[in-house]
Amino acid sequence: MGFPGVWMTESESLVYRVVPKCACSTIGQIMFYSDHGRFFDGDIHDSTDGMHKWAQDHSHDPIERAVRARKGVTFTCVRNPYARILSSFFDKIAGIQRNGRRYRGNLVPQLMQRYGIDVGSPENGFDFDQIASFRRFLLFARDTVRFRKPMEPDIHWSAMSGHISTFIVNGGRYDRIFFTEAFNDGMQKVLDAADNPVEVDLAQVPRFNESEGHGPKRAHKVSDYFDDLSRHLIWEIYKDDFQLFRYDFDDPDNKMPLGEVDLDEVHAKLGR
Template identity: 75%
Template sequence: MGFPGTWMTTSESMVYRVVPKCACSTIGQILYYSDHGHFFDGDIHDATEGLHKWAQEDSQGPIDRVVRARRAPAFTCVRNPYSRILSSFFDKICGIQRNGNRYRGKLVPMLVQKYGIDVGGADGSAEFDQIASFRRFLLFARDTIRWRKPMEPDIHWSAMSGHISTFILGGGRYDRIFFTERFDEGMQAVLDAAAPPHRVDLAAIPRFNESASHGPKRAHPVEAYFDDLAMHLMHEIYRRDFELFRYDFANPANRMPLGEIDLDEVHAKLGD
């Protein structure tokens, strides 16, 4: 199985399991900076050197060796499921991607036709009912995750626990899982344990939100998008995320976790 979705510094100081829509661009740039003393010029997801990535064949040996020997702190980052799915909707469904096209080509036209979703016209600039469209998208996301129809679930809205489990099932163990909502605290603990070649001042690090300009601005507070039916769908597809990572299912307005993550519980429940 290996360690898909795993990145590692070239100095082998830190190992990171990427979870989409959970500050992965910022974390990737921090890893790059910690080795080289400067940021990657562009979207870190496009970097093909200066950072080990499991998707690059020549990186797999070093990652496998370090992870199995537990020679470097391994970590990942999670986010409130309500905020994460909204971010996926506005970025991937409503937004025009950095290549100038809609995400995944025919995906959005299919959603418009089969689920009645409105995305603000051809260029996403027209006003539309964000709440109604999001709730229809959530039904589609549930269909992909529950029945894998009309397509396989996309990495940007598949459950965080699914991403995180692959690292455990491959033979890895996390030293830390922290919250995007407490980013500086969690990332600093990782850096302290790693002691990378270049010091990283988190207070001075920009947030590399590569999707910030892709889609329309969210017009309402998070909780406005989730009526009883939407919350039922969220529970159906993200129950394990809410439970393992201690987020508040009952109150979409509360973005903060209710408690600390139990790493032993995560490894036990996701390692089956």
């Protein structure tokens, strides 16, 4: 099976397991810069050279060798599950993608028909009931994760623990797992531990949020979107994420983790 979702610098100094909606665009650009002294011109997800990616056949052998030999600093980044699923909704369901179209073609019309979701449009200024539509989307996300219907779960709302576990199960081991909410602190520790060809000054790195500006802005605080039923569904989908990565299930408005990640516990629980 190899190491799907893994990106690695050509210098093999950094090995990163991508977790969607967890600052992956910014992390990828930092990795690219640490080898080349410049940022990739465009969305880093579109790069086909200058960095190894498991999705590229020619990258398989270098990534496999580096992971097996424990070369470089191996890391990933996580995010509060409440904020992550909201971000997925506003970007992938309510937003317009970089290509000017809706995400996955007919997905949004299908959700409107099956789940009664309304996401407005650029023509009406994305005027819709955000809370009602999000809660209906959450029901759909739960159905995909639990029952794999009406489709397989999408990478943007499937659990972080699922993404992170594939790397462990296939023989990898993480050196660091840090929080999107304390990004500079966590990323700096990764860079400090790595032998990068080019030094990176994190204070000068822009945030590469490729999804920003293509859809509606969130109009309410996080907790307003989650009633009792919504929180029940969130626990059903993301229980492992809350527990392993120490996020606060009881207070949706507290985006910060309650403690550090225990790497031994993550490897033990996700490596089964």
